[in-house]
Amino acid sequence: MKFSVNGKTVFADETLAGKRLVDFLREDLGLTGTKNACDIGACGACTILINDEPMKICTRRLAEVEGAEILTIEGMARTDGTLHPLQEAFISAGAVQCGFCTPGMILTAHAFLLRHPNPTRDQIRRALYGNLCRCTGYQQIVDAVESVIPYYQEHALRSHSFNS
Ligand code: FES
Ligand code: FES
Numbered sequence: 001m002k003f004s005v006n007g008k009t010v011f012a013d014e015t016l017a018g019k020r021l022v023d024f025l026r027e028d029l030g031l032t033g034t035k036n037a038c039d040i041g042a043c044g045a046c047t048i049l050i051n052d053e054p055m056k057i058c059t060r061r062l063a064e065v066e067g068a069e070i071l072t073i074e075g076m077a078r079t080d081g082t083l084h085p086l087q088e089a090f091i092s093a094g095a096v097q098c099g100f101c102t103p104g105m106i107l108t109a110h111a112f113l114l115r116h117p118n119p120t121r122d123q124i125r126r127a128l129y130g131n132l133c134r135c136t137g138y139q140q141i142v143d144a145v146e147s148v149i150p151y152y153q154e155h156a157l158r159s160h161s162f163n164s
Contacts (some may be wrong), residue, residue, distance in 0.1 A: 011017030017063035033073035047104030054108045073103035073152030093144035097135035113152040
């Protein structure tokens with residue numbers, strides 16, 4: 001099987017076709033930024049982007065991503081470690097506490113802002129509906145997403161990655 005993860009081509013043996021994608025990313029590729037929490041597709045902690053669409057991958061198998069382009073939280077920062085403005089915004093707004101929901105929140109918000117660079121606060125809330133946070137009360141998360149609207153309007157309309 002062949003697909004790309006954060007811009008790099010990845011090959012996986014056919015014997016891994018039935019392995020959960022979240023386990024493959026964490027165990028085989030060492031990309032532990034993607035979290036595994038509920039195991040049943042309910043909380044959004046395992047959300048990544050597959051072909052630019054947010055997907056909860058705790059119930060997805062490796063065979064389902066043949067030929068796909070995958071973006072994980074590790075692919076949001078620049079290769080020199082500089083955080084993406086959306087990541088910085090989460091920190092500045094106090095939108096990260098335990099951090100378990102954060103990678104999924106950020107990737108869901110990223111995909112949303114690329115398609116909707118001028119959202120209302122209510123639209124942001126609805127976009128993040130499938131991502132649960134037990135810590136922040138959501139206000140700071142919505143604040144963080146709202147604060148980077150100017151960045152997406154100016155810089156990210158044609159670019160799905162901070163690195164591209
Ligand atoms: S861990 Fe996948 S949705 Fe909760
Ligand atoms: S920061 Fe803890 S679950 Fe969201």
